[in-house]
Amino acid sequence: MQPKDLLSLSEQFGSPLYVYDAQKIESQYTRLTSAFSKVNSLRINYAVKALSNISILRLFKNIGAGLDTVSIQEVQLGLHAGFEAEKIIYTPNGVSFEEIEEAAQLGVQINIDNLSVLEHFGTKHPKVPVCIRINPHVMAGGNSNISVGHIDSKFGISIHQMPHILRIVENTGMHINGIHMHTGSDILDIEVFLYAAEILFDAAKNFRELDFLDFGSGFKVPYKKGDIQTDIEELGKKLSKRFNAFEKEYGRALTLAFEPGKFLVSEAGFFLAKVNVVKQTTSTVFAGIDSGFNHLIRPMLYGSQHHIENISNLKGKERFYTVVGYICETDTFANNRRIHEINEGDILCFHNAGAYCFSMSSNYNSRFKPAEVLWYKGKGILIRERETLEDLLKNQVAIDIE
Numbered sequence: 001m002q003p004k005d006l007l008s009l010s011e012q013f014g015s016p017l018y019v020y021d022a023q024k025i026e027s028q029y030t031r032l033t034s035a036f037s038k039v040n041s042l043r044i045n046y047a048v049k050a051l052s053n054i055s056i057l058r059l060f061k062n063i064g065a066g067l068d069t070v071s072i073q074e075v076q077l078g079l080h081a082g083f084e085a086e087k088i089i090y091t092p093n094g095v096s097f098e099e100i101e102e103a104a105q106l107g108v109q110i111n112i113d114n115l116s117v118l119e120h121f122g123t124k125h126p127k128v129p130v131c132i133r134i135n136p137h138v139m140a141g142g143n144s145n146i147s148v149g150h151i152d153s154k155f156g157i158s159i160h161q162m163p164h165i166l167r168i169v170e171n172t173g174m175h176i177n178g179i180h181m182h183t184g185s186d187i188l189d190i191e192v193f194l195y196a197a198e199i200l201f202d203a204a205k206n207f208r209e210l211d212f213l214d215f216g217s218g219f220k221v222p223y224k225k226g227d228i229q230t231d232i233e234e235l236g237k238k239l240s241k242r243f244n245a246f247e248k249e250y251g252r253a254l255t256l257a258f259e260p261g262k263f264l265v266s267e268a269g270f271f272l273a274k275v276n277v278v279k280q281t282t283s284t285v286f287a288g289i290d291s292g293f294n295h296l297i298r299p300m301l302y303g304s305q306h307h308i309e310n311i312s313n314l315k316g317k318e319r320f321y322t323v324v325g326y327i328c329e330t331d332t333f334a335n336n337r338r339i340h341e342i343n344e345g346d347i348l349c350f351h352n353a354g355a356y357c358f359s360m361s362s363n364y365n366s367r368f369k370p371a372e373v374l375w376y377k378g379k380g381i382l383i384r385e386r387e388t389l390e391d392l393l394k395n396q397v398a399i400d401i402e
C-alpha cells in the first residue's frame with residue numbers, strides 16, 4: 001500500500017481509521033507455508049484475538065488457514081465467518097468448565113491446559129479427542145506481560161507433571177490427539193524455539209495416537225528500523241528437518257501446526273489519525289491526535305513503539321515531536337520522535353497496527369470505536385462501520401430517578 005492510498009482512504013472514510021492490506025496478510029501466510037514446504041502436513045491456525053473482524057477471518061478461510069481461538073465467542077465468530085468446526089482449535093485459559101463443554105459440543109478441537117480440567121473432562125467425555133497444552137518452561141521473549149513459558153506461568157501444564165497427565169489419561173481412557181505449546185508472544189531466538197520443540201517431541205513420545213504437534217506462536221515482527229525479527233525461513237529449515245525426523249521415529253503421520261497472530265496481521269495494519277493540535281511547551285512540541293489509548297493501547301500497555309509517519313507531508317523537514325492522544329490522563333503514543341513537519345489537520349499513519357490494536361480498543365472517554373477498512377484488490381472496502389451514539393447507548397438502561 002502506498003501512503004497516497006492511505007491518505008485518500010482517510011478522506012473517504014474519515015478518521016481515526018484502521019486499514020488492513022489483504023495482500024500483506026496473504027504474503028505473510030505464504031512466507032510461513034513456504035518456509036515449511038518440506039513438511040508433509042502443515043496447518044496454520046490464525047490467532048483470532050489479534051484481529052477478529054469477520055471479513056479478516058473470511059480472508060483467512062479463503063487462503064486455507066484454520067483458526068486458533070481463546071474464548072467461546074471467538075469460536076462462534078469463526079463459525080459465523082464460515083469455518084468448519086474441525087478447522088478451529090480452542091485454547092482457553094481459566095474459563096469455566098461449561099464453556100469448554102460448549103466448545104466441545106460445537107465440534108472444535110479442545111486444548112486443555114490444566115490437570116483438574118483434564119481429569120474432569122476425560123471422566124465426563126472420554127470419547128472427545130483432546131490436545132494438551134504443555135508448559136516447557138522455556139523463557140522466551142522480552143516483555144514479561146506476554147511471556148508465558150516461565151515456571152510460575154498460569155499457562156499450560158508443566159512438563160514436570162507428565163506422570164500426572166499420563167495417570168489421568170490412563171484412568172479415564174481419554175484420547176489425546178495433539179500436544180501443544182505456546183511460549184509467549186516475543187520469541188527472540190530460533191535456538192530457544194528449537195530447544196522448546198525438543199521438549200515437545202519428548203512429551204509426544206508418551207502418546208501413541210497423536211495427529212498433530214502444535215508449536216504455538218511467538219514470532220517477532222519488526223516495529224521499527226533495526227528491530228530483531230524471527231527469521232522464519234531459518235526456523236522453517238531447521239524445525240522442518242527435526243519434525244520430519246521425529247515423524248519417522250514416531251511411526252505415524254503427524255501434522256505440524258502453528259497459530260500466529262502478530263506475524264500474520266501486524267504489518268498489514270495501519271492506523272490513521274488526524275492531528276487536532278500542535279502545542280509547544282517549554283521543553284517539547286506535542287502533536288495531539290483525534291484518538292488515544294482507547295483506540296490503540298499498545299504503546300501505553302506494553303511500551304511498544306509504532307513507527308509514525310506524517311502521510312500529509314512526506315517531503316517535509318523532520319522535527320521532533322511527542323505524539324499524544326486526547327484521553328484525560330497520560331496518553332502518549334511516542335516520545336521525542338523524528339517526524340516530517342506536522343501541521344494541524346495532517347494525517348499521521350501508525351504502522352504495525354494490525355495485531356492487538358482494534359481488538360484491544362475500548363469506548364473509554366465515551367468515544368466511538370474507529371471504522372475498519374480492508375484494502376483488497378486495489379480498493380478500500382468498509383468492513384466495520386464507525387460507531388455512533390446508538391452503539392454507546394445500546395445496552396444501557398436508563399432508570400427514572402426522582
Ligand SMILES: *Cc1c(COP(=O)(O)O)cnc(C)c1O
Pocket residue numbers: 047049050068070091182184185186216217218219259260261262263355
Ligand atoms: C495469543 C496467542 C497466540 C498468538 O500469538 P502471537 O504472538 O500474536 O503470534 C497463539 N496461541 C495462543 C494460545 C495465544 O494465546
